[in-house]
Amino acid sequence: MGAHPAEPHEVSHRQVPHDLLATIELVAGGALKPRDRRLRAGVALGRPLAYALPRAAESPPTGDMTALLLCFPFDLEDMPAGCGYRRIELAVTFEDEHLRALDLQPGPGWVGPDGARVTAFGLGRNRLRWIFQAPDADGTLSPDGRWTQAVLASPAPFTQLSGRIQVRGVIEHPLLSGTRAEGEVQTRDDVPFQLSRADVWAGAPLGPRTSRPGAWALTGVADAAPADDPLPPGRRNLCLAVDIEKYSTRSNADMIRLQRALLRVMRAACERAAVDWDACGRQAQGDGYLLVLPPDTDDTRAVPRLLDGLAEALAAVNREQHGSDSQPQVRTRMRAALHHGIVHEGESGYAGSAVVELFRILDSDPLRAHLADDRATDLVVALHDRMYQDLVAQGYEGLSPVGFVRTEVRVKQFAGVAWIRSHAHAGPAPHDRTRAL
Structure with missing residues (x-):
């Protein structure tokens, strides 16, 4: 799908592919002193994918969209040998304060194929946050494709959806002394995104809640959109x-x-x-x-x-x-x-x-x-x-x-x-x- 392109945050001078929102270098939150001075941490943010959800799973979507499924894919960049990501946090803030998240995936307690543990925050709000944590005290996250998704409800039909994405994390790296340490990294600026009605796919396939993201694990959630009930869970x-x-x-x-x-x-x-x-x-x-x-x-x-x-x-x-x-x-x-x-x-x-x-x-x-x-x-x-x-x-x-x-x-x-x-x-x-x- 085609979202309105944001100004790319590039790690290098290579052209940003059409399906990417931005490629970002994660800058140090302090004075990192790794043994490899070329150490770079980065993330490639895919363009948000938006699907209109019907009021009932068996009904076709109506023209007045008040429930959307949004997916935020991203990839962690490879790091030098001996370095790795201990934790990655993806935060999404929507400009429309009336939006409410009805469901978040992955949800709290979800464990990925690499053993990564996930925590999610923001149900009932327009500010969402997912944290991917390495599976054990000495482990790191595999640098591969990841995803987050949310079902959003609005008291009024969607005409345009905009917001910003921030990425933070903790990387592990060797020191010049031969020991190992952790350091915080983050995006220098938030990455903006914008979606119009033309960017929204109609008739998203819905599958069982245990499905992978391609099956949109949210059957029946859109039908429960309490636009008039802002009480968070x-x-x-x-x-x-x-x-x-x-x-x-x-x-x-x-x-x-x-x-x-x-x-x-x-x-x-x-x-x-x-x-x-x-x-x-x-x-x-x-x-x-x-x-x-x-x-x-x-x-x-x-x-x-x-x-x-x-x-x-x-x-x-x-x-x-x-x-x-x-x-x-x-x-x-x-x-x-x-x-x-x-x-x-x-x-x-x-x-x-x-x-x-x-x-x-x-x-x-x-x-x-x-x-x-x-x-x-x-x-x-x-x-x-x-x-x-x-x-x-x-x-x-x-x-x-x-x-x-x-x-x-x-x-x-x-x-x-x-x-x-x-x-x-x-x-x-x-x-x-x-x-x-």
């Missing part, structure tokens, strides 16, 4: 929120340092819990952070390991920055809260009563007072009563009831019960993979 997730004590009293330089420390602590907690950081929903809030874990997370294992990971990483940060004899007023100290419930990915963040209750507990006076009163610890945690009853009261490993205090929490319209305790560093922090950025 809700999923049951484990949520972790943290907040830094007395952040607003610090200097500007200290605030930047604390934000970096916070991100490091959160990533380390996920690593300790064997939770894929890239599969989590994340919402930074300056002195705080919200982590929405994947729906298939095993709470019985993840919760104790997340808490241990927070404590270990926090202890490491304070040890490196202040030494073992630092005073509480200069150490980085945190409150943390955990809850589990239905979460929606909203326009400007995560929404749902579980998220609201989580932050009510995190901001509550009892939790703040517990951290202020216990100067021997740098982390206090609170579990919503329902999570405490499901996990701690059931005696799961690593979740002893010792030290937990039942507390009535009243913040604004919220009134409930939380279980609070100090959480001390219990062991050595895990070693991170060397990174060169």
Whole structure:
């Protein structure tokens, strides 16, 4: 099909074929120092393919298209021996804010032929994101053709569809020292695309949901297009929120340092819990952070390991920055809260009563007072009563009831019960993979 050509982003001076939207060099997000100075990472973006979807699978498409199937093919460029792609993220943003994604493929949990794991974000929104992750800690993605696709609904018939594509990733490469490191790469600019009605194929063949993309694995989805119901899907997730004590009293330089420390602590907690950081929903809030874990997370294992990971990483940060004899007023100290419930990915963040209750507990006076009163610890945690009853009261490993205090929490319209305790560093922090950025 013929989409209106965007200005090509070329890796070399070769002509961009007609079926390509652009060939892009992925530039380093920092100072990459690979052994091979000729190292280049790149991706070839195919022109988006658009198919009109009928209102019912057995009906022909009507002239007024309000549901489309879009496919975004792309190819990773080959890299020198010893180098590879650890992760690739394809993000698509549509200019029309009224568009809604009804289905994303590959979807969360999909595993490719090369073992790549996929996470997808953006259901119910006009901003979509797919992450392809290498199958294991030492593996890389095969540099071959990949695809993403989405079913889009609009409250009005499509006349023109435009947007932009961004690609980010992490590559692994050897260093001059002979060791290996990872570095972030990304497109220098977003790549624009535009489709008109003439570019849309009519009568797309629909097949079983388990089909490959050529069979358009979306039977019956178009018929369910809730153009008048913008509510994004809700999923049951484990949520972790943290907040830094007395952040607003610090200097500007200290605030930047604390934000970096916070991100490091959160990533380390996920690593300790064997939770894929890239599969989590994340919402930074300056002195705080919200982590929405994947729906298939095993709470019985993840919760104790997340808490241990927070404590270990926090202890490491304070040890490196202040030494073992630092005073509480200069150490980085945190409150943390955990809850589990239905979460929606909203326009400007995560929404749902579980998220609201989580932050009510995190901001509550009892939790703040517990951290202020216990100067021997740098982390206090609170579990919503329902999570405490499901996990701690059931005696799961690593979740002893010792030290937990039942507390009535009243913040604004919220009134409930939380279980609070100090959480001390219990062991050595895990070693991170060397990174060169």
